[in-house]
Amino acid sequence: MEIAGQRFRTAEELQDLVLTSQDLEEFLGELAQHASAGLSHAEREVICALTVARPKKPVAIRAGSRRAFELEELQAAAGAGPCITALDGAHTLYVRDAARESQWPEFGQAAAGRGYVGVLVVPIDLDDDSRAALSCYATHRSGFTDGEILAAENIARQLSGPLRLTLRIDRLRSARDDLAAAMKSRTVIDMAIGAVMAQNRCPPDEAFTVLRRASNARNCKLREVAASIVAAIAGTTDIRSRFEL
Structure with missing residues (x-):
């Protein structure tokens, strides 16, 4: 042309x-x-x-x-x-x-x-x-x-x-990137729920409530609270007594 x-x-x-x-x-x-x-x-x-x-x-x-x-x-x-x-x-x-x-x-x-x-x-x-x-x-x-x-x-x-x-x-x-981020966030939250369940010997819904309360108390996103727990599992911080029922 x-x-x-x-x-x-x-x-x-x-x-x-x-x-x-x-x-x-x-x-x-x-x-x-x-x-x-x-x-x-x-x-x-x-x-x-x-x-x-x-x-x-x-x-x-x-x-x-x-x-x-x-x-x-x-x-x-x-x-x-x-x-x-x-x-x-x-x-x-x-x-x-x-x-x-x-x-x-x-x-x-x-x-x-x-x-x-x-x-x-x-x-x-x-x-x-x-x-x-x-x-x-x-x-x-x-x-x-x-x-x-x-x-x-x-x-x-x-x-x-x-x-x-x-x-x-x-x-x-x-949309692909948003879905990947959502899946990653969901995985981190699920891992954190598992950690709280193991620590407090509680069912998943109670463990999720613990995470939500911590999120509200810290005024931060639920995923950020979950990520801190996952980091603790890796040995970088101590989560005991922070997320007890």
């Missing part, structure tokens, strides 16, 4: 990138770099960033350059800016002259101070509760032409499918 004189990744290459990326952040970084290459040409540099907002997750930001990353972080911290507005409104947003921007003056001055006048943000359709946007920053005062805006929108559409797949994979990884 040719965009603004530069070759962008094919659908097959994007699929391979989904499979080879270690995590969501690495994938976003690769996409941002290639979007930058696809929209830049000899007369004008464009830097790009990808921002993903997910329910109950920190905002994920990756960029093709440090300057683009800083501008995206500035918006995320302030909760305002063209990227935030585009994410909320799900429509393309174009700032022709950041130095004269009145809606987000702090952001506009930061962008202009770094030499970026034209700001283009294109939302990426994810078809779920997550939201994403491609942010593009141009150094040239003329900003983006209609054809370049269309090219950026085409890139955003091309990224939609691979990004949806990457987010699904990321959710599966998180």
Whole structure:
């Protein structure tokens, strides 16, 4: 695929990138770099960033350059800016002259101070509760032409499918990690219950009550109390008299 004189990744290459990326952040970084290459040409540099907002997750930001990353972080911290507005409104947003921007003056001055006048943000359709946007920053005062805006929108559409797949994979990884942590926690608690049962010659429900009371008394999680008992079994502390009925 040719965009603004530069070759962008094919659908097959994007699929391979989904499979080879270690995590969501690495994938976003690769996409941002290639979007930058696809929209830049000899007369004008464009830097790009990808921002993903997910329910109950920190905002994920990756960029093709440090300057683009800083501008995206500035918006995320302030909760305002063209990227935030585009994410909320799900429509393309174009700032022709950041130095004269009145809606987000702090952001506009930061962008202009770094030499970026034209700001283009294109939302990426994810078809779920997550939201994403491609942010593009141009150094040239003329900003983006209609054809370049269309090219950026085409890139955003091309990224939609691979990004949806990457987010699904990321959710599966998180669910796997949560399950592993829960199983590990359950194992530690079961071991601690066994230790209290042996020490006090009591049934499991009474041993669990002992652990729960200790957790409340110490104002800490049940797993932490259980872990201290397991550590004592290993000989690092003395639990006798601490967990008696």
